[in-house]
Each structure stands twice: as C-alpha cells, then as structure tokens.
Amino acid sequence: MDLFIINRYNDTNDDTHIIEQEAKRLEQLKQRIEERRKAFSVKKSSDVITLKEEKQTEILPDLPVSTNDDLPTEIPKPNTPPKPKEKIYAEKQKEFKVLGSSDFQKKSKVQRILPYWLSHPTVVSRDLNELSCPVEEQEWLHPVIKSTLLSEGITKLFPVQNQVVPFILNEHTLPKLFQPRDVCISAPTGSGKTLSFVIPIVQLLMKDVGCKIRALVVLPVQELAAQVAKVFKKYCNRTHLKVALLSGSVPFQQEQQELVRFTESVGWVSKVEIIVCTAGRLVEHLKTTEGFNLQHLKFLVIDEADRIMDNIQNDWLYHVDHHIKQGSELMTGKVQSLNWKNVSKQKLAPQKLLFSATLSQDPEKLEQWGLFQPKLFSAATNECFEDEDQIRKYATPAELKEHYVVCEAENKPLVLYNFLVEQKWDKVLCFTNAAETTHRLTVLLNTWACKGLKVAELSAALDRSMRENVLKKFMLSEIDVLISTDALARGIDIPDCNYVISYDPPRNIKTYIHRVGRTGRAGKIGKAVTVLLPSQISLFKDLIKAGGKEEIPEIKINTDVIDRLFESYASAMNTTREKINSELNLKIKNSIEIKRSAKSKIQKRKK
C-alpha cells in the first residue's frame, strides 16, 4: 500500500512536501529493484551449474524478457544456457496443472457392480420340450385352474410358469402386513409368460369377495391388450371374476359402462375385478371416468415392460401412483400414531410384475419402476452376469433356427419369391420397415404368384377393423403370407407361424428378437431369415453380437435362380407399377373431391 499516495486536501499542504515524498518513494523502489536483480542473477548462475553437471543437451530458445517494472530489466546473456524445457514444466506443474500434458493419466475404468437381485437371478430354462411339471400333480394349483388348463390342452407347465407362479402365490401367503416382493421376468418369446401372470392372479383373486378393481394389466398396443384380455377371460370363465378391456377398440362411453355403475345405496361400484388396458386409454379413464377406483389394486402387471418403459405414454405410471396414494395418509397429511391397529389397517402397494423377452437389466432403467425388494427370473445364465456387457443380452427360443441371406437390392423380391413359391414356405410372416414397402410388396407378390399364393398386408395404414380381420385370417391359415411392419413384431401369438422373413433388416436388437420370436413358439420348430444387402452384413453381425448371440449361418442363393426368375419378375413389376399408379390417381381424385365438397359446403353456409 505504501506505493500509493493519497493526497488529501488540508490547509498546510504545499508542493514541496509532495515532491519530497515522491522522491523518497522513488528511492525505495529503486532499492527494491536492485535487491531483486541481485537475487535473480544468483539463482541463474546456480541453474547453469546444475545444467552442466547433468550434461543436458536440449536447450530452450531465449525466454522472452518481461517488461514489467517489478522484474529485473537485465537481459540474460546469450551464452548463458537457458533452463531445460522439462525443468520449467516440472516447476510450473507444482504451481498448477498443465492441460493436455502427457503426465495426465487415464482414469481407471469404473467397474459396474450390479445390485444383488440383478446379478443373481433365478435361471429359467429355455427348453420347452423336456417338461417335468404335469398340471395334474401340482398341489399349489387350484382345481378350477387345473381344469381350465387341461381343457386348453395344457398338460405340463412351461419352466417360466413352473417357477414364477408358485413364487407369486407364495408371496401372498405372508401375513397381511407384509408387502409382497415385486417380480421381473425376462424369458424368451413364446415361453408362456402370459400364463405365468394370469394363473396366479386369477387363483388369488378367486378368494376375494366384493367387486373391486384388484388387477391392472398394462400393454403397449391394442392388439396385445385384446390378446391378453382373451386369455384372462378364458381363465376367469369358471370363476366369479370379470375382466374389462380398455384399449380404444370400442367407444369410450361403452368402456365406461362396462367398468362402473352407480347405485343409490353405495354410490359408484366397480363391475370388474381385472382390467387389461393400454397406457393411453388408462390415463383417459383415470381422468374422466367417475367411480373408477384403483384404491384396492393388488397387482400391477406391465407386459412388454421395456417397450412401455421406453415410451411412457401420457405419464401413466405417475397418474396410477398418484391415484393409488389418494386418500392414504401420505396425501392427506394425517399421520396416525404408530400402533398395531393403525399399522395393520395400512394399505399395501400393489405387487408389480414386469414381463418381457428383452427386459432391460440396467439398474438405472429399472429404477423408474420403484420396485420393492425385486426378484428376477431370467433365461440368461448366472455366468453371463459376470460379464458387464451381458446386461444387454437376450435369450431366444432353443427351437428357433436363425439364418441370413445376402443379395443386391434389386434381387430382394426374387429371393423372397424363391422362398415362398419355389421352396413352398407356408405360414410366413414377412417384416418390412415401412408401410409403403409393405403395400408394394403385397401388390407385387399377388400379381406375380397369381392364385398360387394368398398374400395380405398389415400396417398402420389399415384401420383397426381391417387389421383385426387380416390377423384373424392369417391365424386361421386363410392367408399364406402376411407382409407387415413392426406393428406385429411384439407379443402377438400366432400359432403355427412357421417362418419369419425380415425383408428389411431390423433397426435394433430388440426388434430383431421380437420379430424372429413370432415363430419357434411354445416348443415348436421355427425358422427366421434376414435378407441383407452386402453393405448391411457387418452392421447386422454387430447387432447380433451385441445381443449376445453367436454368429448365425448364411443361406446361399444360386445365381441361376435369380436369372431364371428375372423375366417373370420384370413383367410382374410393370403390372405392379401400373396398379400402384392407378391407386395413387384414385386417391388424389378422392382427396380433391373431398376438398371441393368441403369448400362448397363452407360457401353455401356463408351464403
């Protein structure tokens, strides 16, 4: 601070006093500069000595001279060897870190440690042919359930059912106060996951009296919801339990009428015990249907949980949670005193049951479900979990044979034709990546194969009733080949679908697993083929590897086959083009007419 002079006004101030003071300061500064210069030159000479001793050869170019007044103004002599680069860096690094320095070491990789329940699942066998669990002999199965199973032709339980059903039943034998553990099931496609939640739910709810909603099953799409509701209805047939389907397949008011009724004495009462729904429709009912009450929910089932998790529609989980907690002391803020009576009155949260063939075993993703002491059943073996990458790997049915075939883009229809017509593959489900491709391919095959082959299409371009109709026909074998987008890739159970062809390769491993899983179901043999362009081979192999699968064999197509089919293909292609063009023209005509009539209506109204 003594470098600064503060001039204050006072009567006694005169110029001579100020000049004296300034001279004194200048003297002091000069003295300090001299001291520093001496200290600096001493340090320099000692550095030169050490340098000589170490016989350093590398020298730095001349250091720039500081012009700062505080530093010595003397320039180092040119013959004085400057400090070595490393030494300067080392000195500087003591003061601060130099970014980009080679001394920075890579951080050691953080080892992923899975929670115990994820790293130690109960392993479920994939073998559906050597079954050891006859329905008749299972004492834990209710006679009504047994007889329904037998009437459906199910004499032995599949491994996933054999393990999951008793576990769920057992969790509900605990005293009322104990919350049952939540369950996650990751088992291959077609391994019977649906019955592994339908059986315990129906059996446990059979004992309950009073009609209240006790089980809620959420699915990602309408078709799947309809399929699961059908299974529930079958198994509830000989019980007092009733099932409602809320998926938008019937008008909203009709769903409301099937769901609740109003009574003078008690008010709103539920008409059903089990609800099977899509997430979007569920939220609509939670918001608008009077008397829709989930306060007594015992089971919350999320089928195809990974798909639902990836696309949480309308924040449905939050709405369900909020609805269930309504009226509980957490929401009202009235916390009662802790005693046996109050504790035993406490409502338990519903048991969550999560199912999928590609259930993510990533703890961060599973976190959002808020699972209570979860238990995992998985078809992946225990050793797999020691490998950290195994977290993404999935199992496919043992009876499924997978292949791929490589051809140029223009030859893809020819390869398909060869499989369908020449090799006579029947009951084929063929996947494309776009509704437009689905339509073109259907028109082409119907033109080309004439009456030899019945080909139909299914995509979002069709309305719901048309989609239902096509699917029904395919199930009844009235259609030989169904060309579809990924709308049909998940969960749909088509008995006796013998072949799956991916005309366009799947975009990710999960889609691949679900597509190929439409065949080779319930222990039956199935064959899946993916058609690839030469440029897609390596990407496809990476995708397969990422899914934990070994390399799959290639089917070679003889070039003679392509040459032989080319002529008929060319003429079929011309007809297809004409048909599609005329369809397009018709569509344009229709839309113009609709617009015109709408305009004239508006003009009439204005007049």
Ligand SMILES: Nc1ncnc2c1ncn2[C@@H]1O[C@H](COP(=O)(O)OP(=O)(O)OP(=O)(O)O)[C@@H](O)[C@H]1O
């Ligand atoms: N124990 C059994 N014995 C014989 N068939 C069975 C048995 N359990 C289920 N099935 C049949 O197996 C087929 C596939 O079952 P399900 O649809 O439940 O499979 P999934 O595991 O849910 O498949 P995805 O993952 O594709 O949805 C169904 O047709 C079903 O009727």
